[in-house]
Amino acid sequence: MKNRLLLISTGLLLLTGIACQRNAPLGFVKYKNDGDVPRVSVQDAKAEIDAGTAIMVDARPESAYQSEHVAGSINIPLGTQPDKFKEQLSGAQGKKIFIYCS
Numbered sequence: 001m002k003n004r005l006l007l008i009s010t011g012l013l014l015l016t017g018i019a020c021q022r023n024a025p026l027g028f029v030k031y032k033n034d035g036d037v038p039r040v041s042v043q044d045a046k047a048e049i050d051a052g053t054a055i056m057v058d059a060r061p062e063s064a065y066q067s068e069h070v071a072g073s074i075n076i077p078l079g080t081q082p083d084k085f086k087e088q089l090s091g092a093q094g095k096k097i098f099i100y101c102s
Contacts, residue, residue, distance in 0.1 A: 055073075055096075056100070057098065060075070070100070
């Protein structure tokens, strides 16, 4: 009886996990080669940020951001939970997002 209950519980847990994953956010685009990652010059990025058509995101840990960062950038450390990431970028709809990490 215990084994049967354990088997049913495990099956339900597995099915729940699969169902939840279908609704998970897509996440970031992963590039196969570093050369495929879109690049932008500092001058072009500054022009777009000044024009209000882009924002700058600092993906470094908060301690590095506090030490120094690009003026006007917002800190969203790599590994930030998707909900918090969406919240911090809520005002960026329709804008380009430039991300730097060094």
